Amino acid sequence: MAFEKVSEQSSLYSDLEKKPIRELLEDINTEDQKVALAVQKIIPQIEKLVSQIVPRMQQGGRLFYLGAGTSGRLGVLDASEIPPTFGMPPTLIIGLIAGGENALRNPVENAEDDMERGWQELTEHQISDKDTVIGIAASGTTPYVIGALREARKNGILTGCITSNPDSPMAAESDVALEMVVGPEYVTGSSRMKSGTGQKMILNMISTSVMIQLGRVKGNKMVNMQLSNQKLVDRGTRMIVEELGLPYERAKSMLLLHGSVKKAIDAYKGSI
Known part of the structure; x- marks a missing residue:
């Protein structure tokens, strides 16, 4: 057929x-x-x-x-x-x-x-x-x-x-x-x-x-996204603010230092 x-x-x-x-x-x-x-x-x-x-x-x-x-x-x-x-x-x-x-x-x-x-x-x-x-x-x-x-x-x-x-x-x-x-x-x-x-x-x-x-999302957030523009830097910063309760500018500095939301959060929690 x-x-x-x-x-x-x-x-x-x-x-x-x-x-x-x-x-x-x-x-x-x-x-x-x-x-x-x-x-x-x-x-x-x-x-x-x-x-x-x-x-x-x-x-x-x-x-x-x-x-x-x-x-x-x-x-x-x-x-x-x-x-x-x-x-x-x-x-x-x-x-x-x-x-x-x-x-x-x-x-x-x-x-x-x-x-x-x-x-x-x-x-x-x-x-x-x-x-x-x-x-x-x-x-x-x-x-x-x-x-x-x-x-x-x-x-x-x-x-x-x-x-x-x-x-x-x-x-x-x-x-x-x-x-x-x-x-x-x-x-x-x-x-x-x-x-x-x-x-x-x-x-x-x-x-x-x-x-x-594979663990690339936390909660419902893209915590491993590339920070390729200001919109994504802002989004990532707000994720850190929400997760850790830090001031916006400090969260942004941590994000840019570590390169991803996940790494910034892990570094902060590891330093406590």
Whole structure:
């Protein structure tokens, strides 16, 4: 039986070019509301994947995202936000996109059709069995991702995937498949819409829960964030004020001296 792509089915809406702006926006919003519910249904699978990622990372493992087009860009985006948000090195969660850096802004012809390239890029990063590879593809059929997952699995590496189609070839190569069925896109086949929104939600869930499990959050605060602008310095200062009851300027001086909220608080408590 041929593999059917739910994500490629015809939109539930017709004659889009004839609709007034308000109706377009309301219809898109109606479709977007289905995404969170689709993600909710697969929380047990997300939990299964995260619970296997955490012990690997505690042993020094890394997390790799692989994708093409929108999927690849979202993986790179999530990975790039880990250092400033949680103060972790950029080598811990790594996003790879078919076609390389140029593909972040421009389509790279045929890049996603290369079955070998994904695994080649992973080997360039000296991937090991402590690492995890998550493939991202709405279609579930991207060769760049499938080839990488297949080889990773052969080498005893934990594999997962995020897709909008059940029973895809990509899922067949994954230890844990996250099959988020959001239905047909508002513009037929435009997976940058609901599929992309769902991918972003799932990536947020994976990386945030992993970082919390690794101790990078205290209470509900980003105590390890990088102090890369005045807004974040102010936020960090107020965290220290709240935690230790110190005057604002003293808290700010401690923060700038130690470089993170956590280090400043630990240093203060250690000096008492």
